Amino acid sequence: MKQAISTQQLEDAYDAYGTAVYRLAMAFLGQCADAEDVTQETFCRLLYRAPIFTDENHQKRWLLQVAANLCRNQLRGFWRKRVTQLEDTIPAIVPEELEALNAVMALPEQYKLPIHLYYYEGYSVTEIAEILKMGKSAVKMRLKRGRELLKMELEGAN
Incomplete structure (x- = not known):
């Protein structure tokens, strides 16, 4: 069952899990711009297609699963090069x-x-x-x- 969430709930989710979603996308894709796109799309899907979450861990797992699926889709794209250089902006x-x-x-x-x-x-x-x-x-x-x-x-x- 899907539910609509408020913009405040979206902001709270982004504050809590945005970094984890971005890091996962960065680990998957290796480029900041691609990781930012996946992060944005993940939270758009949260806004419009969110299931009813049982707890915060459920929400975080759902977000990471959506991000992983979006990354896989992006890697399957015919235009995507398989070898990419990481930028120095990755947080370490x-x-x-x-x-x-x-x-x-x-x-x-x-x-x-x-x-x-x-x-x-x-x-x-x-x-x-x-x-x-x-x-x-x-x-x-x-x-x-x-x-x-x-x-x-x-x-x-x-």
């Missing part, structure tokens, strides 16, 4: 974290998202499986393989 405050963040962003798409959702957003394997619409075993395997790739990359850099 601590210089020590920059090397790890760059390594995460360099991972293949299938590993980048589960790693981002697990370590940067704090989601469980079950929640990631729901957001990315895949099985829990697939999420666990992607986390394992992603960690292995990160370990090789970070140990090779030192």
Whole structure:
């Protein structure tokens, strides 16, 4: 069942989850402009197509799932290049974290998202499986393989 939300509810949701949606889109797409477009479209869908949420976590998961689906759609576009350079505007405050963040962003798409959702957003394997619409075993395997790739990359850099 869909509901209309007020502009105040939209603003509250954006204040609470806008950064998480943007970070997810940035991890997926790698370009600020594309991440901003997905963030905007995600909150437009919240305004016009929001289901009835049971709690705040439900709303956040819904927003991240919508953002992930929009990112996938954008990546499927025939005009989209598969290799993109990240801009220096991605938020990484601590210089020590920059090397790890760059390594995460360099991972293949299938590993980048589960790693981002697990370590940067704090989601469980079950929640990631729901957001990315895949099985829990697939999420666990992607986390394992992603960690292995990160370990090789970070140990090779030192």
